[in-house]
Amino acid sequence: MIDKPFTSSPFILGLQALIARLHPTHPQFERLQKELKIKEAGDFGERYIMQELQKFSTLHDFHVLHNVILPTALPMQIDILVITPNGVILLEIKNIRGQVRFKNNPRQVIRTTEKGDTAVFTHPEVQLEQYILAMQQFLDAHHISMPIYGAIVFPFNNVTIHREGEGLPILMAKELPLYFHKLSVGRYQQSVNDITHMILSHIRDRAPFPLCEYYDIEVANLQKGIYCENCGQYGMQKLKRGWICTRCQYVCSHAHVRALRDYYMLVGDTITNKDCRYFLNIDSQDVAKRILQKSCVTRSGSGKYTQYNLSGLYRKCEDSRWPPENR
Numbered sequence: 001m002i003d004k005p006f007t008s009s010p011f012i013l014g015l016q017a018l019i020a021r022l023h024p025t026h027p028q029f030e031r032l033q034k035e036l037k038i039k040e041a042g043d044f045g046e047r048y049i050m051q052e053l054q055k056f057s058t059l060h061d062f063h064v065l066h067n068v069i070l071p072t073a074l075p076m077q078i079d080i081l082v083i084t085p086n087g088v089i090l091l092e093i094k095n096i097r098g099q100v101r102f103k104n105n106p107r108q109v110i111r112t113t114e115k116g117d118t119a120v121f122t123h124p125e126v127q128l129e130q131y132i133l134a135m136q137q138f139l140d141a142h143h144i145s146m147p148i149y150g151a152i153v154f155p156f157n158n159v160t161i162h163r164e165g166e167g168l169p170i171l172m173a174k175e176l177p178l179y180f181h182k183l184s185v186g187r188y189q190q191s192v193n194d195i196t197h198m199i200l201s202h203i204r205d206r207a208p209f210p211l212c213e214y215y216d217i218e219v220a221n222l223q224k225g226i227y228c229e230n231c232g233q234y235g236m237q238k239l240k241r242g243w244i245c246t247r248c249q250y251v252c253s254h255a256h257v258r259a260l261r262d263y264y265m266l267v268g269d270t271i272t273n274k275d276c277r278y279f280l281n282i283d284s285q286d287v288a289k290r291i292l293q294k295s296c297v298t299r300s301g302s303g304k305y306t307q308y309n310l311s312g313l314y315r316k317c318e319d320s321r322w323p324p325e326n327r
């Protein structure tokens, strides 16, 4: 069964927000666009593999978890974790197209596109070996003894793979059924419900927010204001209820929520009335106060020093479909 379904990476949401608020002439603009493309391709591949794995979900004791980060001494972020009675399987998904060469000594991945452009990536095996070791330590600490496997999976047949030497398995998505079948003939027959619950209860969130700090970008360089999702312009104006775009007259009741979410991902997890007026580009202190009191559950301090906490608002956006339908 799918115990932790696919969710889009919060890093992607953050990067999309950052690029949307950054001027194309900013020195980091192109680099960030490239980074976003790579992350989006990665997400697309992971979503596809999760759909494929759903087909096994009728199998007894076959538990699938997307994006698993556990509190381990060695950093660990597993794309997809599969827990079966015969072992724990870590899948590292690589959605790279073109000619891909896995080089040994030193271990590198070199990708050549159809146009002949080459790019060098970290060898996924290096990462995966670290995650396997971290998982070993994690299970040991919880007195669980289980075999741990790892495989690198390419979701689509748009890649030609060349490999030097031996190493962890590199599979195409279509090989997964056979791979799992081979593992299932092992001798271990543990019940995995408890292990799955234990792992689920330890899962952490991790996004490198705020992104301005992460990428060393001045907040002053960001486009301010409230985004119109109809025409793409910043600068919606407050109506008695909701917001109106001065360019296309589009009316939206919740446009400020997206701006506050952007602030959370790009600038910081708490905001003052003054910061809110600056970032959302609104003049009225009272309007800012009403928005913040309505949007933020927790706050600290008083008067003009009140800090409103945006993390609850961000989680709400993450959990529900975004943007909401009620316009």
Ligand SMILES: [Zn+2]
Residues within 6 Å of the ligand: 228, 229, 230, 231, 232, 233, 245, 246, 247, 248, 249, 250
């Ligand atoms: Zn508009």
